[in-house]
Amino acid sequence: MGSEFVVLVIVVAMALAFDYVNGFHDTANAVATVVSTGVLPPRTAVLLAAVCNFVGAFLGVGVAKTIGGDIAKAQDITQIVVVAALLGAITWNLLTWYYAIPSSSSHALIGGLVGSVWCHEIFRGDAAWPALKELLTSKGVVLTLKALVLSPLVGLVGGLLLMVALTWLVLPMAARTVNKAFRTLQLGSAGFMAVAHGSNDAQKAMGIITLALAAYASSKGDPPGDMHVQTWVIVSCATAMALGTAAGGGRIMKTMGHKIIKLRPINGFAAETAAALVILAATEMKAPVSTTHVISSSIMGVGAARRVSAVKWGVAQNMLVAWVLTIPVSAALAAVTYAVLRLVF
Secondary structure: OOHHHHHHHHHHHHHHHHHHHHHHHHHHHHHHHHOOOOOHHHHHHHHHHHHHHHOOOOOOOOHHHHHHHOOHHHHHOOOHHHHHHHHHHHHHHHHHOOOOOOOOOOHHHHHHHHHHHHHHHOOOOHHHHOOOOOOOHHHHHHHHHHHHHHHHHHHHHHHHHHHHHHHHHOOOOOHHHHHHHHHHHHHHHHHHHHHHHHHHHHHHHHHHHHHHHHHHHHOOOOOOOOOOOOOHHHHHHHHHHHHHHHHOHOOOOHHHHHHHHOOOOOHHHHHHHHHHHHHHHHHHHHOOOOOHHHHHHHHHHHHHHHHHHHOOHHHHHHHHHHHHHHOOOOOOHHHHHOOOOOOOO
């Protein structure tokens, strides 16, 4: 029993820690706009996001199965591989949180998994380039990369179009009436965005734990199974993300809520609604997406609908650099971590 089971417990604890950090890091995704427009105070908004994140985590397991079964083969996974992937992702998350840069927890996890599996295969004797090529062309990585490119673009266009439509709709109305109406409507859109966030992001940790359980079964000589996501995994991941969401978010909330554009309630409603629709569509397609990418691009689209110069593109450029670096840097961190752990164990 001994060592394999102990390592499994450690891996599950680390996956839940990642989920907690994910919630902590990504609180701003759901509530930055509702706070920056003054509709809700930060503490109330964060608690709303935590509850809605918890609910959203129960909307499906398709993304979890993509993470757990479509990136690497079960025989290429060990507990140490999963530990290294998580450490690489958590390290990148904490670095970007410290510097208040919105980045993708989801893609950090994908990068960490690719890096640690690749390093494991090299230690096993596989050729470096063919092993990397096989990983990068796997069903899960291809789906993730497509979503990485398309989801922000759809969020940007969706935010712009929805903002244009709303502007024409409220044109005959007094500004005070519009502001009052959308202060109320934004409560719903913030909750909608938080549910969407939970529906996609909580499943990342579910997939990692399911992967760890399969690796444990394989180490005991049992078949890995069909990557069935157990009920206790869903409940524990939903709880960890909700607790993390309730605890964090202030630093990145400032970047997203104030530094991209100056938001009014109608802008916040448009950005949150467009982003939530994109994320829920991705969840339905079993695609891991970055809620950070989607809500940030939706905010930019909303700002561009007003005028292109309303968006502070310098801040957007800094975010873009982080987005581009997330997968390769987290992969490198995970690969180095795996190499060190491999020497120790």
